[in-house]
Amino acid sequence: MRDGNGRTILFEAISQNSSEVVINFLLSHGMRIGMRDKHGFTAYDLAKKENKGHYCKMLDNHVINLVRDCDMTRIEDLILLGYDRLLKAKDKDGVTALGIARNGESLQLKETLNKFYDIQVRR
Numbered sequence: 635m636r637d638g639n640g641r642t643i644l645f646e647a648i649s650q651n652s653s654e655v656v657i658n659f660l661l662s663h664g665m666r667i668g669m670r671d672k673h674g675f676t677a678y679d680l681a682k683k684e685n686k687g688h689y690c691k692m693l694d695n696h697v698i699n700l701v702r703d704c705d706m707t708r709i710e711d712l713i714l715l716g717y718d719r720l721l722k723a724k725d726k727d728g729v730t731a732l733g734i735a736r737n738g739e740s741l742q743l744k745e746t747l748n749k750f751y752d753i754q755v756r757r
Contacts, residue, residue: 636671639671639673640669640670640671640672640673641680642669642677643660643665644657644660644665644667644669645671645677647660648677648680648681648684649680649684651686654688654692657689657692658692661692661693664708666711666715667697667712667717667719668712668715668717669715670715676717676719678690678693678694678719681693693723694719694722694723695723695725697712697720697723697731698724698725698731698734700731701731701734701735701747702734702738704738704740704742704743706742706743706746709743709746709747710746713746713750718754720750721747721750721751721754731747732747732748732751735747736748
């Protein structure tokens with residue numbers, strides 16, 4: 635569900651300074667973080683614009699967890715939505731999602747993220 639500006643409840647939660655519990659609830663219940671508003675911005679973009687770095691970190695951690703869990707359905711959704719943070723998110727040790735995938739056991743995940751990387755680099 636979106637408002638008149640194309641923003642999801644995640645945008646609203648970030649805008650209203652909702653607690654980490656609320657944000658984690660939304661993320662754990664399938665909130666699509668790659669959705670964009672009518673201006674082409676994601677919830678991450680909003681958090682960054684509003685200097686709410688803790689939300690940016692939460693969203694990046696969510697991406698890292700999707701990769702670690704090899705949640706291909708949600709990773710593929712992020713790719714289809716062109717969510718560039720999929721390649722930029724880093725874990726606490728500075729390892730990107732792509733690095734995690736390349737060091738992991740899932741060939742499907744490695745191939746999928748490598749192809750997404752190749753497409754993003756060509757842009």
